[in-house]
Amino acid sequence: MRINQRIQALPIAFGLGLFLITGCGETADDHGGHDHGDHSHSEAEMDNDGMAVTSRQNTLTKIFHAAPSPMETASLIKRSGAHFHSDALNAANEYNRYTTSDKQAINLGIYGADLSYATIFEENSTSLDYLASIKSLSQALGVSDVLSEEVMNEVEENRNDRDVLMDIVSETFYDLNERLKFNGQEDLAGLVVASGWVEGMYLATRHLDAAPDELKQRIAEQKLVLNDVMGLCNSYEQTPALTNLLTSMQSIENAFGGVASTSNESTTNREESGSFTIGGGTTFAADDATILAIATAVESVRAACIQ
């Protein structure tokens, strides 16, 4: 009996020993040399300033993945001279149709892009409707504090101030991304990012007959952003929902295959203000048939997302 107790206690003794030996550093498995993995965790008990003593000996290369936000896409649509199309949005009052966490995350991304689009075009009343729906979906996903009463009151007080609303929207989605990752729900964060990009593209590709040439150019360049989105989402643990969405987006990747690119050297110029201007680089071009193929593929994926 006593031997059994000792055997049962072994894992704890071993674990505590390991913890003390590593001095709160990376786990033993992470000591395998120069690591190009995606490790962001440490067993360190950090102080409040974000530092601690480590005993990790081997260096690593941390790979961050990111993608432009729906707010950037919406901004790009407006700058290209396109108009606001309220009929293209997924109705804000449909949020209660989404009852599984996967669907809620997907439509959080959809609504986030709709909200960004409405905010950029200063459709403030529409923005408030979408914020309310996003608050409900966030609550359902257990991250309701990203849109606290305090934040909602701030929105109400600044309902006619586009810049404040843009700040609130981007902070909300940053907090949401951070909270989902922190909660170990990276797959849901991936669904939000991927569906948000799909919705941004859906909004950009409506009413193409009246679309300015600059918008078509910007759509062609989204080939790079799609690459970002796929890289980001593929870095997360693959759940059936995330895999399904990424697989369905393969049709969009195929449509982007028609975009032609020409490689040029990048240029930099330093301004008097101290900032830089970066130009040159690869240029992208797509004919109307390719743009239409992209629009059709996006529409199909988006239709499945909002079901």
Next chain:
Amino acid sequence: MKHTIILLLTLGLFATNADAQCRSFTKKNCLTELEGYIQNDNYNSAILIPGDEAQLMLTFLAGQEYRLLVCSHPVLGDVTYEIFDANGKRLFDSRKNEPEISYVDFNMETTQQLQVQVHVPETRSAIMHEGCVTVLVGSKS
């Protein structure tokens, strides 16, 4: 079995605590530097040690102004960063920047995928520290 689970939970708690401290560090020390810019949605923060590197590949859109901020705990020393284009041409080196400025502002004339490489300097100290490093991107039209 029960003890193993307790052990795993305990170790998991330390990892969660470290992550929480990085979140707190980022909120307190980094996000304020993006004043006037719309922050990108992605939270990119990691606990690094001397000699570590971090990489971020991101598409920057034509017509936007950007602020790229590499925010690190002072215990890691002078963390530097470089920006490369898709062909590996170096466009920016923070070592040529003012030492107290942890960000770079730039305008994009064209849409490009850029790679940011972050370097944590080596140390000769007997006691090695780890600290949070956060890469943030803000934009405005």
